[in-house]
Amino acid sequence: MKKSTFWDKLILTFVFAIIIASIFFNADKSSYLDKKAIIYSKTKVISYNLEDDKDIEIEGLKGKVNIKIRNGGLWVAAAECPDKTCVKCGQISEAGQSIACLPNGVMVLIENSSDSGSIIDDVAK
Numbered sequence: 001m002k003k004s005t006f007w008d009k010l011i012l013t014f015v016f017a018i019i020i021a022s023i024f025f026n027a028d029k030s031s032y033l034d035k036k037a038i039i040y041s042k043t044k045v046i047s048y049n050l051e052d053d054k055d056i057e058i059e060g061l062k063g064k065v066n067i068k069i070r071n072g073g074l075w076v077a078a079a080e081c082p083d084k085t086c087v088k089c090g091q092i093s094e095a096g097q098s099i100a101c102l103p104n105g106v107m108v109l110i111e112n113s114s115d116s117g118s119i120i121d122d123v124a125k
Contacts, residue, residue, distance in 0.1 A: 060104025
């Protein structure tokens with residue numbers, strides 16, 4: 001087996017540097033800055049940017065639903081419903097994820113800001 005030379009080590013170091021740089025530059029660029037939360041309730045549809053920390057209270061069919069937006073994610077903190085499934089869902093932060101409080105008729109969906117605003121995809125149209 002041939003002993004590695006200075007040039008072999010230099011080339012190997014250069015290749016590893018390129019790999020590491022590509023990992024950092026090609027990291028998920030769809031940060032929470034370009035995502036929005038769409039909240040559907042019985043009377044209105046509201047949109048919030050995920051970059052803003054907010055506490056939102058929505059009046060549902062059976063009571064209030066408290067939604068918190070923090071650090072690019074959101075969750076249902078409290079809800080006046082019998083089973084609390086929406087509260088148990090935890091935090092969501094990716095486009096396409098949703099939380100629904102069925103007894104209250106409230107649904108929260110995360111979309112990319114560039115989406116057209118429709119929850120119907122191209123295949124269903």
